[in-house]
Amino acid sequence: MLEITLFYIAATIALVATVLAMTRANAIHALIYLIVSLLAVAVIFFLIGAPFAAALEIVIYAGAIMVLFVFVIMMLNLGEEGDARERGLLQPKIWAGPALLSLLLFAELLYMISTIEGPVSSQEVTAKEVGLALFGPYVLAVEIAAMLLLAGLVGSYHLGRRYLEREE
Amino acid sequence: MDGLNIPLNHILLVSTLLFSIGMLGLMIRRNIIFILMSLEVMLNAAALAFVAAGAHWGQPDGQVIFLLILSVAAAEVAVGLGLVLQVQRRFKTLDMDDANRMRG
Amino acid sequence: MAEMIWLVPLLPLLSSVLLMLGSASFPRLLIAVLGVGSVASAALLTMSIGMDFLADPQPFQMTLWTWMQVGNFSPGIAFYFDGLTLVMMSVITGVGFLIHLFSTEFMEQDSSYARYFAYLNMFVAAMLVLVMADNLLLLYLGWEGVGVCSYLLVGFWYQNSANGQAARKAFVVTRIGDTAMALGLFLLFTELGTLNIQGLVGAANQQWQVGDTLPLIACLLLLGGAVGKSAQLPLHTWLPDAMAGPTPVSALIHAATMVTAGVYLIARTHGLFLLAPTAMMVVAVIGLATSLMAAFTALMQSDIKRILAYSTISQIGYMFLALGVGAWAAGIFHLMTHAFFKALLFLGSGAIIHYLHHEHNIFKMGGLRSKMPVTFWSFMIGSAALAALPMTSGFFSKDQILLQAYQLPGAGPWLWLGGLLGALLTAVYSFRLVFVVFFGEAKTQTEGDTGWRMAVPLVVLCTLSLIGGYFVIPLDQVFPASSGDHPAHWVEYVSISVPLAGVLLAYLIFHSGQLNVDRLVNSSIGQSLRQFWHSGWGIDWLYDVLLVRPYYQLSRLMKGEPVDAFYSLVVALNQTFNHWLAESQTGRMRWYVASMVAGLILLLTMALQISLEAG
Numbered sequence: 001m002l003e004i005t006l007f008y009i010a011a012t013i014a015l016v017a018t019v020l021a022m023t024r025a026n027a028i029h030a031l032i033y034l035i036v037s038l039l040a041v042a043v044i045f046f047l048i049g050a051p052f053a054a055a056l057e058i059v060i061y062a063g064a065i066m067v068l069f070v071f072v073i074m075m076l077n078l079g080e081e082g083d084a085r086e087r088g089l090l091q092p093k094i095w096a097g098p099a100l101l102s103l104l105l106f107a108e109l110l111y112m113i114s115t116i117e118g119p120v121s122s123q124e125v126t127a128k129e130v131g132l133a134l135f136g137p138y139v140l141a142v143e144i145a146a147m148l149l150l151a152g153l154v155g156s157y158h159l160g161r162r163y164l165e166r167e168e
Numbered sequence: 169m170d171g172l173n174i175p176l177n178h179i180l181l182v183s184t185l186l187f188s189i190g191m192l193g194l195m196i197r198r199n200i201i202f203i204l205m206s207l208e209v210m211l212n213a214a215a216l217a218f219v220a221a222g223a224h225w226g227q228p229d230g231q232v233i234f235l236l237i238l239s240v241a242a243a244e245v246a247v248g249l250g251l252v253l254q255v256q257r258r259f260k261t262l263d264m265d266d267a268n269r270m271r272g
Numbered sequence: 273m274a275e276m277i278w279l280v281p282l283l284p285l286l287s288s289v290l291l292m293l294g295s296a297s298f299p300r301l302l303i304a305v306l307g308v309g310s311v312a313s314a315a316l317l318t319m320s321i322g323m324d325f326l327a328d329p330q331p332f333q334m335t336l337w338t339w340m341q342v343g344n345f346s347p348g349i350a351f352y353f354d355g356l357t358l359v360m361m362s363v364i365t366g367v368g369f370l371i372h373l374f375s376t377e378f379m380e381q382d383s384s385y386a387r388y389f390a391y392l393n394m395f396v397a398a399m400l401v402l403v404m405a406d407n408l409l410l411l412y413l414g415w416e417g418v419g420v421c422s423y424l425l426v427g428f429w430y431q432n433s434a435n436g437q438a439a440r441k442a443f444v445v446t447r448i449g450d451t452a453m454a455l456g457l458f459l460l461f462t463e464l465g466t467l468n469i470q471g472l473v474g475a476a477n478q479q480w481q482v483g484d485t486l487p488l489i490a491c492l493l494l495l496g497g498a499v500g501k502s503a504q505l506p507l508h509t510w511l512p513d514a515m516a517g518p519t520p521v522s523a524l525i526h527a528a529t530m531v532t533a534g535v536y537l538i539a540r541t542h543g544l545f546l547l548a549p550t551a552m553m554v555v556a557v558i559g560l561a562t563s564l565m566a567a568f569t570a571l572m573q574s575d576i577k578r579i580l581a582y583s584t585i586s587q588i589g590y591m592f593l594a595l596g597v598g599a600w601a602a603g604i605f606h607l608m609t610h611a612f613f614k615a616l617l618f619l620g621s622g623a624i625i626h627y628l629h630h631e632h633n634i635f636k637m638g639g640l641r642s643k644m645p646v647t648f649w650s651f652m653i654g655s656a657a658l659a660a661l662p663m664t665s666g667f668f669s670k671d672q673i674l675l676q677a678y679q680l681p682g683a684g685p686w687l688w689l690g691g692l693l694g695a696l697l698t699a700v701y702s703f704r705l706v707f708v709v710f711f712g713e714a715k716t717q718t719e720g721d722t723g724w725r726m727a728v729p730l731v732v733l734c735t736l737s738l739i740g741g742y743f744v745i746p747l748d749q750v751f752p753a754s755s756g757d758h759p760a761h762w763v764e765y766v767s768i769s770v771p772l773a774g775v776l777l778a779y780l781i782f783h784s785g786q787l788n789v790d791r792l793v794n795s796s797i798g799q800s801l802r803q804f805w806h807s808g809w810g811i812d813w814l815y816d817v818l819l820v821r822p823y824y825q826l827s828r829l830m831k832g833e834p835v836d837a838f839y840s841l842v843v844a845l846n847q848t849f850n851h852w853l854a855e856s857q858t859g860r861m862r863w864y865v866a867s868m869v870a871g872l873i874l875l876l877t878m879a880l881q882i883s884l885e886a887g
Contacts, residue, residue: 007174011182018186018209022193027201034205037186041216044182048174048223053215053231060238061212065245072249073201076256085263089198098195098862101869106188108876113180119173121226133228134235141232145239152243159250194865203861264861 007047014040025086027073031066038062048120052127179220186213200255200262204248211241274324277351278336280317280361281400283310284393291390300385304376307389311372311396315365322358329355329746333406333470347467350406355746359604360403360536363611367528368396370729374619375520377725378626382518388428392524395421399529403536408457408467411537415453415501418530419446425525426517438516445510449500453537456493460544463490473543480547491544491551495558498534502588505562509812511585515577519622522577527584527618528611535591535607539600542751546598553683556596560690563589565809567697571704572806575632576621579705582808583658584614586694590673593691597684599676600751606669609740613657613666616733620650623726624709634708641710648710650730655706657737659699659771665740667768670695674767688763692770699774700781707783 014037021033038061045054134142190209197203215237222230252262259267287310291303298306331354339347351357372392379388398417405411427439461467463486464475480487498504503511514526525531538545538555545552563586570582587610594603624640624647625632641648657666674695678688804810833840856867 004174007178011178014182015185015189018189021205021209022189022197022202027199030202030205034208037209038212041186041212044179044216045219048179048220049226050219050223050231050234053219053234056235056238057215060242061208065208065242068245068249069201069205072252075253076262078262086199086202090196095192095196098192098866098869101195101866101873102188102192104873105191105869105876106184108873108880109184109187110181111880113177113184116177116180118176118224120176120179120220120223121173123226125222125226125228125231129228130231130235133232138229138232141236145236148243149239152246156246156250159247159254191865191869195862195869198862267859269859 003047007044010040010043010047013037014044023090025083025090027078028070031069031073035062035066038066049124051124052130055127176220176224180217183213183217183220186210186216198263198265200248200252200264203264204245204252207244207248208241211237211244274321274332274353275334276317277321277334277353277404280314280321280365281397281404283314283317284400285397286310288390288393288397291386291393294386296386298386300380303386303389307393308369308372308376310393311365311369314396314400315362315369318358318361318365321353322362325353325355325358326746329749331355331749335406339410344465345461345467347407347409349410351404352406352469353404354750355748356536356539356604356750357404359608359745359747361400363608364396364399364403364529367611367615367733368399368524370732371520371524371528371615371619374523374622374726374729375518377723378520378622379518384428388425388518391421391424391428392521395425395525395530399533402533406468406470408460408469408472411469411540412454412457415497415533415537416450418525418533419443419450419501422446422514422525422530425521426514428517428521432516435516438510438513442510442514445507446500449497449507451496452493452500453497456490456497459486459490459493469540473541476544476547482547483549484547487544487547488551491541491548492554494537494541494544495551495555498537498592499558500534501537502531502534502592503585504534504558504589504592505565506811508562508566508585509808509815512578512581512808515575515581519577519618519625522581523615523618523622526581527614531584531588532591532607532611535588535595535603538592538595539604539751542595542600545595546752552596552598554596556593556677556680556683556687559589559592559594559596560687560694561589562586563593563694564690564697567694567701568805569808570701571697572802574634576624576634576637576705576709577618577632579634579701580614580617580621583617583698583701584610586698587614587658590670590691590694593677593687594673597673597677597680597687599673601745601747602669602672602676604747605745606666606673608743608745609657609665609669609737612733612740613654613664613737616650616730616737617654617658619726619730619733620647620654623647623730626726634705637709638712639710646727646730650734651706651710653734653737655702657740658702659775660695661699661771661775662768663738663741665737667771668741671764671767675763678763692767695767696770696774696777699771700778703775703778704782707778711783 017033017037017040021030021037024030024033038057042054042057042062045051045057187210190206190213193206193209194203197206215234218230218233218237220230222228222233255264255267256262261267287306291298291306331352333350333352335348335350337349339349372389375388375392379385382388395418398414398421400414402411402414402418405414423439423443426442427436429435430439457467460472464472464479466472466475476487500507511526511531515522517526545555566582566586566589570579570586573579573582587606591603591606591610594600594606623644624637627644628637631637653664657664660666660670674688674691677691678684680687807813856863
């Protein structure tokens with residue numbers, strides 16, 4: 001019972017924080033809300049018996065990736081006029097159309113998941129099982145992920161290096 | 169505890185809502201940093217759905233896919249933020265509507 | 273002398289090349305000496321070679337070099353010399369020399385003196401190659417060579433677009449026949465494996481039986497070439513228009529030599545034609561039909577050169593008739609005599625035209641007898657020979673043709689009757705010309721009679737036209753002998769008297785006026801018939817309606833490239849779509865994202881639809 005209550009609280013926090021993150025004018029504020037949202041999702045992971053995923057969500061998503069965002073925003077130094085500008089753009093006539101589209105998609109997805117029934121298992125899936133699956137049947141996917149990360153590394157190095165050189 | 173567990177479709181509902189919100193953000197924001205954040209939200213929503221499905225069956229596969237999504241997100245953010253720096257340098261703005269040199 | 277034979281075509285060719293290269297700087301005298309001299313020396317060479325040959329009549333073959341070597345096909349630049357070659361060479365160089373001489377005076381005022389002689393010499397060279405060729409490919413080279421020269425000379429005064437039109441017509445119409453001939457050559461080569469004329473005939477006689485289909489097809493294709501070149505039905509329409517060229521050109525190319533190339537071709541390949549009796553019958557019928565058609569047309573013309581042109585067509589029709597009935601020697605004999613008297617007539621008309629300020633209409637002439645005596649007598653003699661009056665050269669040749677036609681089993685007497693009608697008409701129209709032009713009242717001023725360079729060829733040709741009938745041409749070895757027996761005497765008498773009757777008729781109608789045909793001519797039938805004959809039996813009109821105008825319309829249609837329209841449509845559609853799609857490339861990322869989302873929704877809807885229907 002406690003778990004279910006905690007799930008609904010976490011879900012509400014995640015949704016509200018995400019909406020707030022999407023609508024902030026200031027990037028740092030938005031980022032803080034996004035981190036809150038990610039932490040809430042981590043709680044959900046924990047509640048549905050995936051502690052390993054929850055830990056990764058906190059460490060990599062809320063930690064590493066978001067910190068990267070913070071660094072870049074700091075580097076760019078957007079300032080107050082950027083905030084004002086962003087605020088001016090959040091007009092109903094701008095978001096009405098996209099909102100309709102999102103709503104449509106949401107309705108369709110809702111229809112699709114409406115037939116799914118049953119609870120999640122309370123059985124915990126431990127990090128050990130995940131590790132065995134990862135380096136067992138999914139080892140090829142791990143290789144691919146490694147290559148993807150390498151490509152990301154090379155790409156970001158390339159883009160960032162030129163940026164730094166020109167600035168000097 | 170059976171019967172009192174979290175219903176799967178509620179988790180999926182949360183995931184779907186997160187996804188839709190992320191997509192809405194993608195469509196209404198013009199600042200490239202917010203666009204990247206929206207992408208993160210969408211990826212996260214998808215990851216949530218995977219993990220929930222894995223938990224439903226009591227299998228580790230969902231978390232494995234979560235890991236893969238995580239690496240995709242990490243790589244995407246690394247490259248995306250590099251691009252943000254370049255955009256800022258070249259166009260002196262982060263507004264993607266002003267950086268529309270590829271219009272037909 | 274025989275080994276010098278290669279010099280005969282080479283001399284005019286060299287002179288032609290010289291004249292082409294140096295035309296701007298040569299003085300007129302040099303041009304004339306080169307032009308006439310080269311042909312004169314070729315004529316002398318031919319004469320001495322001919323003397324040798326007559327003393328020891330042995331055909332010989334001479335290969336200069338191999339032209340090309342493709343597989344087992346190796347035509348040589350090789351000459352073959354026998355009686356037929358000798359006759360043709362003599363006519364070409366002899367008559368050619370006289371016409372060149374005539375031209376030096378005729379073309380004196382022309383600014384393109386050198387160009388004229390360059391073309392004329394090239395023509396003589398090409399024509400010599402044609403008749404001396406040992407294989408059909410070399411013959412074809414000469415054949416096309418004379419075609420080109422004919423084109424160049426018909427359009428000699430190219431500043432007038434009508435002349436260019438006539439030249440094009442001559443070229444295009446003969447091209448139709450040439451194509452048929454080329455096909456014939458292909459057929460002969462694939463079937464017999466050689467184009468060497470002697471080898472060809474030998475192989476044909478071994479492989480084919482008389483009456484087989486293949487020799488028939490081959491002969492008809494060769495006949496197609498001959499019909500085009502010799503202006504026979506149905507490809508004769510170019511010759512009257514070809515009179516746009518200078519008159520000596522008409523005399524040389526369009527009367528004496530080139531147009532008889534078809535006759536030569538058939539005579540040369542008679543071994544093949546003997547294998548295809550049907551083809552021979554076709555030759556005879558075409559010849560007779562052409563001869564009659566052209567004779568009727570000549571009767572109605574008023575342009576002096578057109579009369580002569582139609583008479584040429586008609587006379588070549590006679591030669592075809594002779595070839596068709598197997599009277600090879602008679603056909604070639606007529607070719608020779610015709611070359612004499614028709615060249616004479618053309619040169620005479622050239623003299624008239626020259627001294628009458630380019631007047632062509634015979635009804636504006638008249639009374640020239642006393643003013644131009646030399647021309648008058650040449651015309652008298654030429655017309656007499658053309659009409660085949662007794663003792664002239666034309667009499668002997670035409671008489672032979674008619675008698676041998678009569679002897680042909682089956683259709684013979686009918687061919688003979690048609691030939692007689694043609695002979696009657698020939699006499700009428702040729703003496704109509706004489707009476708209208710030289711008798712009666714003078715209607716125009718002349719500038720005196722011909723100078724010596726014009727007079728000499730006329731006199732020589734007069735003599736040849738008179739005595740040409742007594743020449744014995746050495747064709748016995750070339751052709752199979754015709755049957756020696758003579759038909760009944762009355763046939764001969766009729767053949768002799770018909771031309772005389774024609775002359776009398778012409779005298780009564782056109783000179784004394786005792787026979788008044790005005791009523792007949794002015795009746796409605798007479799008028800329309802006259803119109804019909806005048807237009808050459810409407811064949812030009814027919815071709816115009818059937819071929820030329822549809823072709824023009826087609827090309828006008830094709831100018832808009834309707835076939836490409838479909839593909840242009842594809843291009844235009846693509847461009848439009850591209851434009852639309854390019855419009856969608858706004859460069860705004862939100863627009864792209866929204867599009868992707870819309871697409872996603874669409875796909876999802878479809879997937880749902882399918883899953884619902886499935887289950």
